[in-house]
Every structure is written in structure tokens, then in C-alpha cells.
Amino acid sequence: MKILKVNMTEGKIDSMPVPEGKVLGGRGMIDHLMTEYGSATAHPLSPEALFVAAVGILGGTAAPNAHRISVGGKSPLTGGIKEANAGGIAAHKLGRLGIQAIMVDGTSDEWKVLKVDANGASLEPAGDVVGMKNYEACDKLRERYGDKVGIIIIGRAGEMKLCNSTVAITDPEGRPARHCARGGVGAIMGAKGLKAVVVDDKDGKLRKPVNEEAFKAAVKECAEAIRTGDFTEAFHTYGTPMFIDADNERGSLPTYNHRQGSFEDEKRLKVNANALQETNNARVGNTGCGHTCMPGCVIQCSPMFFDKDGNYVTSGFEYETICMLGPNLGVDDLDAIARMDRACDEYGLDTIETGCTIGVLNDAGLFEFGDAARAESLIEEIAQGTPLGRIVGSGTAHAAKVLGIDRVPAVKGQGIPAHAARTSKGWAIAYTSNPQGADHTAGVVLDEPLSKEGQVERGRQAQILMTAFDCTGLCMFTFLNEAFGILTSLINSLTGSNLSEDDYVQMGKDTLKQERAFNLKAGIGPEADRLPDWMRTEPLPPMNEAFDVPQEEVDDFWNF
Ligand code: SF4
Structure with a gap:
């Protein structure tokens, strides 16, 4: 597997192998490339800043529900490291072409499309798709490049480099309805002058596992675990x-x-x-209901x-x-x-x-x-x-600042999502402590949601495991983030690695700490690990609960 390196200033495309001896994909790959090649102090929209798209460790294989794509860089919304992931068809196709990641730096004066296929990659003029709505732009790109291509694209918001801007991924019907949504990742891509990445895997093939028999058995076990999962039927039926x-x-x-x-x-x-x-x-x-967002999904929840x-x-x-x-x-x-x-x-x-x-x-x-x-x-x-x-379009915190509002539902500049922090106190630890800012997927905790006891430890464990899981490319609705046996069997038989269950968990810890280190260099320290003060003083009806996990305990989050 290789990493495509694209310099938009010079229009130069190169590649390098995934570092030997490392198991890297998805969120972990973004963190690795940002740490090794990125700058924590560069402006997120500057030519020096990196934009990265990364396939999960299991992407492009026969593993089920395993083809989420991560995109990221330094967030213009939070000022810290950012990884946002989504389903769609692009990761599967990139994996089939042997591409684990695309790392982009520099900037182009003219909008470009990066075309990737089995013969290599090229930068081409984006032409009339600039300024179009995403659905029409994707139709045009398929007219140009073929109706089976996968597309990674920014819309008007990304073109304008707004802090609220996404990177859209086409689904199996070619609709740009799956979004790497949070943190202004569209602006990072837009600042490169990169309108879209078009992936044609016509002459690609499924990745060949190092141990084919063992991988086949692990895939079977994984698919069965998802099929019989406690929540699979409900997600399929209702989403x-x-x-x-x-x-x-x-x-x-x-x-x-x-x-x-x-x-x-x-x-x-x-x-x-x-x-x-x-x-x-x-x-x-x-x-x-029951629509799928990617190839090989056993649940189909969309x-x-x-x-x-x-x-x-x-x-x-x-x-x-x-x-x-x-x-x-x-x-x-x-x-x-x-x-x-x-x-x-x-x-x-x-x-x-x-x-x-x-x-x-x-x-x-x-x-x-x-x-x-x-x-x-x-x-x-x-x-x-x-x-x-x-x-x-600049996001919750920026808009509040311009408009003189002090009641701001945001952490690290990112708007608080749809599970209320004051009545989901363990989940709120992900909002306070995660380097990504307030993110509902960063560490789900539902145990004793109104209690202030033990929530930091619950939040810590949930975030460590979700960080590791975000490296795999698997969808969180498989609820396999604690199925260590299945996860290590899949990874080891595919890559030839020898990860123990402890190694897998350590990957989550190391990745999370790498993100924290990036943020510290970017000037985002412990003072940012907190909910807005008003969430501690304004009880939320009808439960009339305020957030009351002591800040000293929240500050102890990184003690692992
Ligand atoms: S369960 Fe839903 S979100 Fe997950 S891969 Fe399937 S369709 Fe996509």
C-alpha cells in the first residue's frame, strides 16, 4: 500500500510506501502524516498546511462495513488537529488501487481535479464544476470520467474556505450524501485549490491479505457478529x-x-x-430506511x-x-x-x-x-x-463572537452536537477532552448519564477504543469496538502484523496522545478541555440537570 503525495503548487505527484512495521490507516494515518510532515503552527489554509485523505486499515478488502474514509488536517474551526470520517464508495476504490492515503500540500491558483486510477494519478482542470451544487457537479464529473467512479468533493462552502465546510463522498448511487463533516475539512481541501478527487478502480482489485485463509475466516466471523448484533435490526429498520x-x-x-x-x-x-x-x-x-452507504455493509442503516x-x-x-x-x-x-x-x-x-x-x-x-x-x-x-x-458559515463560536453572544454551545470552537452534555455526562467527556472538539462519535458513554461519578474514566476508555476503531475504517454501528479478537484477527491476517489485544488498545492511546501533542504545539492546552461555563450553572429542563463533573476530574483525563 502506498501514500500518494500531491504538491498543488508545482502540480507534482509522487508516492511513498506506508512505513514498514507500522499498522496505519484512517485517523491514525492522518495523525501520523500530520505529525511527521505537517505543521502545528502553520495557518490551516496556508500552502504549508496539509490536507490528508486516508483509507482505514481494512479499506479495499472483503471485510464488511470497513470502507469509511477519513479526511483531515489542521482545522480552521478549532485550530487543532482534525479527522472527520464518512462512508461512501471512495475508500473501497482507493484501497483496491493500493492507495492507503493521499497527502496534499501547496496550493494551485486554478481549481483542479485529482484523477486517480490504476495507471497513476493526474491533476486536471476542474472546469465548469466549480461553483456548482454538489449533486450536479458529481453528475458532470461522471459524464467526464465514467459512471462508476467514486468522488470526493467540496461544495461552495469549501470553495469559499468557510470554517463550516465538509468534504462529500459519493454513495453507491453516486449521490454526494455522505460527508466528512466536522471541523471545516472542506476549507482545508479548498485552500489547496483541489475541487475533487475522482477515483476509477476499473482495473483495481481487492487487496490480497498476507494470510488469505485466516483473513477469510476473520471476515466470516466479523460479518456474523454484525449480522447477529444486538442493535443491527433496529438500525436497519429505523436508522x-x-x-x-x-x-x-x-x-x-x-x-x-x-x-x-x-x-x-x-x-x-x-x-x-x-x-x-x-x-x-x-x-x-x-x-x-435500509439504504446502504458503502459496499459490503451488513446493516444498511441509511x-x-x-x-x-x-x-x-x-x-x-x-x-x-x-x-x-x-x-x-x-x-x-x-x-x-x-x-x-x-x-x-x-x-x-x-x-x-x-x-x-x-x-x-x-x-x-x-x-x-x-x-x-x-x-x-x-x-x-x-x-x-x-x-x-x-x-x-464560519460556525457557532465564530458567529457568536461576531454577534456579541456569550452563551456559546461549543468546545474548542466546534458546535456541541445532538446529545445534550448536561444529561449525557459521560458522553460529554468526549466533548470536553477530545482533541477534535465537541464530537458525538469520539467516545459514546451511556452508563448512568445523569451521574457525575466515574464519568471521566468511562469517557477515557470510550475515547481510547473509538480512536483505535477510527483507524480501522469500520463503521461504529457494527458495535465491534470492543471485539478485540475479531479486530486483531482481521488486521493481523490482512497485514501480517502481530498485534495483541493490548497492542490494539495501545494504538488508540498512542493516537489520542499524538493528537493531544499536536494541539499543544498549536497552542491548544488544558484550558480548552472544558464545557462552556453556563452548562454548569444553567440546568437543562425537563431533567433540570447541569453539568457537574468536577473540572479537576476532567483535567485528569490525560493521566493515562
Ligand atoms: S451501518 Fe449505516 S453508516 Fe454504517 S456502513 Fe452501513 S449504511 Fe453506512
Whole structure:
């Protein structure tokens, strides 16, 4: 496996092998390349900064649910290291071409497309796809490069180098609906002058494991474990929108700009998983659930949404999106939320950051809760690059600063996602302590969510294991992050490594600490590892809980 090196200033493409003796992929590969070749002090949008796309350790193989792609660099939103991952078809194709990562530096004066196939890689003029919405741009790129290619692309937000900007990945139907969403990764790619990466794996092939028989057996065991997993059926049937009711029930559904932890029943029932399914059923005769985002997914959890005429609106219509653009804005209109999700996908905007930022605008008198039309128009303003649009497109913390708001739902500059910190206290340790900023996937903890006892230890273990898991390319909905036997069997038989279960866990610890070291060099120290003060003093109804894990305990997080 190799790492493609692309210098956009000189238009030069080179490659180097993945370092021998190291097991690197996904988040770990990004951290490795940022540490070895990146600069913690460079401006995230400067030519010296790196943009990295990395396939997981298991990407491009026959392993199930294993083809998430990580992208990252130094975040313009947080100022620290950033890794954001998504499904889609690009990682599988890159793996089939023997490419573990693409590392980009420099900057091009003209927008380029990086074309990658079995014959090599080339930089080509991006042409008329610049400025287009993502869906149309992907159609055009397929006309140009063939209908089977996988596409990694930035939208208008990335072109404008906004701090809220994503990198979109096409799904098996070619839709740019899967997004490496958080931390402004689209701006990092945009600052390189790189509009898209087009991956054609026509003459590629599945990666050949070092020990084929052992790998085949590990794949079989892995697929069976996923198929019979406790949550597989629920995820397939309802997808993540099922958490609207679950989080509402435990007072952890951010509502009205994080002012409540539940939505009024008559409103919630219009935006929950049942509402989504009934709406789709009435319009197209099926629930819209059970779609897949990548090759080889055993679960198939992605929900789609259709308009009143039965036309496709969006897919990957997830809990976080529905909550942050719905209840968090007081919006109970599923059609409007789906249109906003589609608009975010078209322009390359993070739905979590967008919903969090628009919520904050309420405190500045620029948005009324429940005004879906206003929320939609604000998203259009971002795409048009109006002054207000650019402020909103700069993310929650930046917008709050410009607008003079001190009640800011963000950690390390990144908007707090859709599991309320005050009623998910273990989960909130990931928001406070993780080098990535407030991130709902960084370390899920559900045990005793209202208790302040033992949460730092729970959060620490969850983050260590999720960091290791983010290196593999596996989807977190497999719930295999503690299946050490399966994970080490897959990795060892594929790569010829000899990882013990302890080694695997150590990979998580080392990767997390590498991120911490990068952030310290970038000037982000322990003072940034905290929730906003108002979350300690403002109880969240209806549970009326404030965050009360002592800060000294939070500060002890890194003691491992
Ligand atoms: S379970 Fe869902 S998110 Fe995970 S790989 Fe399958 S479709 Fe994608």
C-alpha cells in the first residue's frame, strides 16, 4: 500500500510506501502524516498546511462495513488537529488501487481535479464544476470520467474556505450524501485549490491479505457478529432517527438552542422515526430506511426522504441532522428539515454546525424558533457568500463572537452536537477532552448519564477504543469496538502484523496522545478541555440537570 503525495503548487505527484512495521490507516494515518510532515503552527489554509485523505486499515478488502474514509488536517474551526470520517464508495476504490492515503500540500491558483486510477494519478482542470451544487457537479464529473467512479468533493462552502465546510463522498448511487463533516475539512481541501478527487478502480482489485485463509475466516466471523448484533435490526429498520424518541425520553435532545432537553410531544411526533417512515410510506410505498452507504455493509442503516410528489430529497438523513436543524431550531416540519439537509449536502455544510449556529442567531434576534423558511434562507445566504451568510458559515463560536453572544454551545470552537452534555455526562467527556472538539462519535458513554461519578474514566476508555476503531475504517454501528479478537484477527491476517489485544488498545492511546501533542504545539492546552461555563450553572429542563463533573476530574483525563 502506498501514500500518494500531491504538491498543488508545482502540480507534482509522487508516492511513498506506508512505513514498514507500522499498522496505519484512517485517523491514525492522518495523525501520523500530520505529525511527521505537517505543521502545528502553520495557518490551516496556508500552502504549508496539509490536507490528508486516508483509507482505514481494512479499506479495499472483503471485510464488511470497513470502507469509511477519513479526511483531515489542521482545522480552521478549532485550530487543532482534525479527522472527520464518512462512508461512501471512495475508500473501497482507493484501497483496491493500493492507495492507503493521499497527502496534499501547496496550493494551485486554478481549481483542479485529482484523477486517480490504476495507471497513476493526474491533476486536471476542474472546469465548469466549480461553483456548482454538489449533486450536479458529481453528475458532470461522471459524464467526464465514467459512471462508476467514486468522488470526493467540496461544495461552495469549501470553495469559499468557510470554517463550516465538509468534504462529500459519493454513495453507491453516486449521490454526494455522505460527508466528512466536522471541523471545516472542506476549507482545508479548498485552500489547496483541489475541487475533487475522482477515483476509477476499473482495473483495481481487492487487496490480497498476507494470510488469505485466516483473513477469510476473520471476515466470516466479523460479518456474523454484525449480522447477529444486538442493535443491527433496529438500525436497519429505523436508522439513527430512532434516537429522536430515545434522547427525548432521557432529556438529552437539544431543543431551542440547547435550552431544553426535550421537544413538545405534538412537535416531536412530527419529526421522529415513525413520522419519517409514515411520510415515506405514504409517498413512495416504503419506509425509505435500509439504504446502504458503502459496499459490503451488513446493516444498511441509511434513511432516505422523499417529497410530496415522491421525488428523492436526501439520504443519510440522520438523527444529528434532524435534531440540530429541527428541534434545536424549534422546527417541526420534516419536509423543511429534509430540504435543509439536502441544501447542506449541495453546498458542503456540516448539518450539526449549521443547526448549532442558526440556534445561536436566536440570541442575536436574527432567527425566531420554528421559522423554517428563515433557517432555509440563512443556508442559502451561506452559499451566496453574503456577509451574514459568511458569518453563519464560519460556525457557532465564530458567529457568536461576531454577534456579541456569550452563551456559546461549543468546545474548542466546534458546535456541541445532538446529545445534550448536561444529561449525557459521560458522553460529554468526549466533548470536553477530545482533541477534535465537541464530537458525538469520539467516545459514546451511556452508563448512568445523569451521574457525575466515574464519568471521566468511562469517557477515557470510550475515547481510547473509538480512536483505535477510527483507524480501522469500520463503521461504529457494527458495535465491534470492543471485539478485540475479531479486530486483531482481521488486521493481523490482512497485514501480517502481530498485534495483541493490548497492542490494539495501545494504538488508540498512542493516537489520542499524538493528537493531544499536536494541539499543544498549536497552542491548544488544558484550558480548552472544558464545557462552556453556563452548562454548569444553567440546568437543562425537563431533567433540570447541569453539568457537574468536577473540572479537576476532567483535567485528569490525560493521566493515562
Ligand atoms: S451501518 Fe449505516 S453508516 Fe454504517 S456502513 Fe452501513 S449504511 Fe453506512
